[in-house]
Amino acid sequence: MSISALIFLLLILAGFTYFIGRQKIYTQYQQTALPQGKRILTLPKYFGYVAALWSLLPALIVLIVIELVHEPLVNQQVSSYMSANGIETAGDFDLYLNGIKNIDTSQLDSVEPSQLAVFEKYTSLNNIANTARSLIVLAIALLMAIFALKKIKIDTPARRIFEKIIEIILLLAASIAIMTTVGIVLSVLFESMSFFGEVPIADFMFGTEWSPQTAIRSDQVGSSAAFGAVPLFIGTMLISFIALFVSVPLGLFSAIFLSEYASARFRAIAKPVLEILAGIPTVVYGFFAALTVAPFIRDLGESLGLSVASESALAAGLVMGIMIIPFVSSLADDVISAVPNAMREGSLGLGATKSETIVKVLIPAALPGIVGGVLLAASRAIGETMIVVMAAGLAANLTVNPLEAVTTVTVQIVTLLTGDQEFDSAKTMAAFALGLMLFITTLVLNVIALHVVRKYREQYE
Known part of the structure; x- marks a missing residue:
């Protein structure tokens, strides 16, 4: 059966x-027969x-x-x-x-x-x-x-027993989520320690050359691999910065307009249309970046006398920024709309204009939620793979020039684990080391965002 x-x-x-x-x-x-007065x-x-x-x-x-x-x-x-x-x-x-x-x-x-x-x-x-x-x-x-x-x-006591069983089931569900997170961290950590046993952590953290190709025999070409992760993290930060530079202003301005200026009819149409961007598959964005945005940027750069690579960080960052606009816009819209009307009316009653009320009252009051939306957008940008593969390429170049080709940590993780690889080789285990560094990076972002949220929450509660 x-x-x-x-x-x-x-x-x-x-x-x-x-x-x-x-x-x-x-x-x-x-x-x-129940006694008199009992139910x-x-x-x-x-x-x-x-x-x-x-x-x-x-x-x-x-x-x-x-x-x-x-x-x-x-x-x-x-x-x-x-x-x-x-x-x-x-x-x-x-x-x-x-x-x-x-x-x-x-x-x-x-x-x-x-x-x-x-x-x-x-x-x-x-x-x-x-x-x-x-x-x-x-x-x-x-x-x-x-x-x-x-x-x-x-x-x-059936009701009490039933509630206790449900409580235990919910506790187990929460424990599974926690233990899954712990298991993921430990598995990545153990494999990373094996990698650092073969490759010095200083060479990995501060090396400026990334060439993970290894050979089976010592006399083969490529037997001496380089695992310097600096170009990967520079490329990740560069593309993520471009994406956030596009998505945060556009998303925040869209949220302010929809919550404070737009009519109810326009909002009912515009917000669902805006959120459709979040439902488009990333491979479609990748095609759009590779076939439309990248050639346009290259032709525009050549007309201005600039040297632009066919696959550039700028093309990937711009398209990725468009993709994550709904993450910023939707959360910011919700938190701005949730600010009590008494704060708006109090500011307007003191003679402030609508724009001054938004800048000096609503934005600071809604900042914890806005930071959460920006953090979600940043995590989405750091973890994106398909757009980078199709628009920015696989070349691990150490550069901050957005017109050149770069690659990211997630793209290299996919590349290292693709195909038939020896699981105990340094090339394969490098993917776990990259995953650990990416985990630490997102953890630091979470700590910073939590500090900002607590600081402003204390001021407005």
């Missing part, structure tokens, strides 16, 4: 348990909820545990079978077993006898494990449903 079908049966059983539990308590309420404090539905959760949650937990140990146990049994029958793999066992799993059942005649025997053994073990999994999970769900229906009574 498939996982989806098994979960569907568990949900049906839980629903059935809910109705039985609710009906049981409802019948007991009708048969029990029912717990509705029958809460008893049904508790019974359904007792039936569903333990079965789901057991299902998750079985899924975690299912494949390793089957692989171990297959390995033991191969050892007992003298079947050897030509290479790595995991790769061999993956090939066995991908055998087309319609072409079994062309499979080698040894592989066919392993395939039949694996299929047999997998079918047995799936059947056992379904029987165990359904049996636990049924037993827990019977147990819950017998235990619930009128005096059971």
